Amino acid sequence: MILQVPVARYIPTNAYFYIDEDTKHGFLIDPGAEPDKLLEIVKERGFQLEKILLTHGHFDHIGAVNDLQQALKIPVLMQKNGRSYAKNPVWNLSAQTDEPITLEDVTYLADNTDIVLEANPDFRLHMIPVPGHTTDGCMYYNLRDHVAFVGDSIFAGSYGRTDMPGGDTETLLKSIVREIFSLPDSTALLSGHSGATTVAAEKVRDWYQGIAAE
Structure with a gap:
């Protein structure tokens, strides 16, 4: 089961619960804000993250x-360059807000x-590197479910900004071409800031057709 939850402090972002329906255990992807809202969903649904x-x-x-890790006592995973x-x-951009963030564990x-x-x-x-936005x-x-949680690498009709650190x-x-567009065309792409799209849909977008023609 996939549950998309919009959360916002400064910028609206999609957080995702990816849950095994048989056990109700699963993962939480990109919890960008509103820890109390996310914890309430965990409690109401009986999820075991x-x-x-x-x-x-x-x-x-x-x-x-940080708030979720303190409450749930679970590991936080990110790519090695994280x-x-x-x-x-400064690199995670929270220095631009009134709440600078560092992650320790x-x-x-x-x-x-x-x-x-x-x-x-x-x-x-399966974690696959897609550098460029960061x-x-x-x-x-996940091949079985035909889904990829792609963060800000690609959106429905566009791709991520590249004018920030890294x-x-x-x-x-x-x-995007090497890693995302090599997935099966039916793969659902779930991003941080747009609705769902698919590999097939993005391959025919104008922005990609210009690249493919080069």
Whole structure:
């Protein structure tokens, strides 16, 4: 089961619960804000969260992490380059707000790591690096469910900004083509700031057709 929850402190962001319906155990992806709202959902639905997964280290994706980790006592995982963002409010952009954020207790993942649910080892996500929006950008992919949680790498009809620390347009576009567009066309792409789309839908967008023609 996938539950999309809009959360906002400064910027509206999609947080996602990815839950095994048989055990009600699962993962929370990109809890950017409103920890009390997310905890209430956990309580009401009877979810047992095993891990928090981050697609990248910007403040609007990590804003609720410290409160949730304190309440739930679960690991926080992000791509190995995430240390630059977790430890530095300038890089994670929270220095621009009145609430600078640092994350202390983080597990940094090697590329192409499988994140396996302890309650059901058949329920898992595969972490694939998608740098360019940030140096630590990644997606979490499940072949069985035909879904990828893509953060801010790609949206419905556009792709992520690259004018912030660690961003690079050429790197992002190459990452999208190499990693995201190599997934099956039917794969649902669930992003941080747009509605759902698919690989097939994004391959025919004007922004990509211009790249493909080069």
